[in-house]
Amino acid sequence: MEEKKREDGLVAMAACYQRFDPAAYLQYNYTPPRADFERKDSIVPWKLACLHRAFNEGDVTGELLVDVGSGPTLYQVLSGCEVFNKVLLTDFLEVNRQELRHWLQDEGCNLDWTPYLQHVCKLEGRRPSAWTEKAAKLREVITDILPIDVHRPQPMALDALPSSGADCLVSCFCLESVSPDLAAFTRALGHIGRLLRPGGHLLLIGALGESYYFGGPGVKIPVVPLNEAQVCESLKESGYTLIRLEVYTLPQDMRVGVDDVTGVFFAKAKKIKQK
Ligand SMILES: Nc1ncnc2c1ncn2[C@@H]1O[C@@H](CSCCNC[C@@H]2Cc3ccc([N+](=O)[O-])cc3CN2)[C@@H](O)[C@H]1O
DSSP: OHHHHHHHHHHHHHHHGGGOOHHHHHHHHSSTTTTOTTOTTOHHHHHHHHHHHHHTSSSOOOSEEEETTOTTOOGGGTTGGGTOSEEEEEESOHHHHHHHHHHHTTSOOSSOOHHHHHHHHHHTTOOGGGHHHHHHHHHHHEEEEEEOOTTSSSOSOGGGSOTTOEEEEEEESOHHHHOSSHHHHHHHHHHHHTTEEEEEEEEEEEEESOOEEESSTTOEEEOOOOOHHHHHHHHHHTTEEEEEEEEEEOOGGGOOSSBOOOEEEEEEEEEOOOO
């Protein structure tokens, strides 16, 4: 009975995503005020600063970085692309994989990523005009955009990764938005952990206190509301050691009606080496 209930929850969640609208989603979350590079307290600059620091403090190294549940966004790998020479983007929906391909092939997409590229160049101490070099670097290291389902014990095709696994995973706003409940969120953390080599790092960004968001006009998608303690506990339960947790609380004017998120967490964790 338990298994049937679990399965039904995942089928219902997948059905919600059939109406996901990448262009609207990008508009809701990746334009001002949530993405305002002139504002110190805007969410996107905070996320980019967390990722820049995490990728550049010396302990995150290797060949392969996998972004889990990329959605239609690229910001999550703008720092990582300077550290890894192979980056895989992944998503559950073809419409999102297509949106990412459009950018990769410079075919025009639904968001201008230039301000993001310029901002991360600034974080790296480079002149903002180096954004074109960063865009070229990104197009060089992103070797594929693949399907993924974090609810499967094997979330990606077996031949997608080397047998040793990825050296680092990044995942932003995905797991809590695709899991019917906390147990499913924790299981999904364990599933993606199987893509990561022991000792590899997980950089996880997610929503705190969010119970729904709009994935398009009238497309209300349920989210499992998380608090910091649950995030820490789920990471521990699914085989990670927490290195650092940072929390951002949304100022009132960042609450724009597209979700009921109250905060954002950034966790840097490490997959425990098997004894
Ligand atoms: N089974 C699956 N496995 C993997 N990925 C899957 C699966 N099902 C759907 N997906 C894939 O996962 C999805 C990822 S987008 C999820 C959106 N998360 C909530 C949204 C995001 C957001 C952004 C920014 C801010 N902010 O404050 O600045 C707040 C918030 C809070 N609201 C989507 O790409 C879908 O295609």
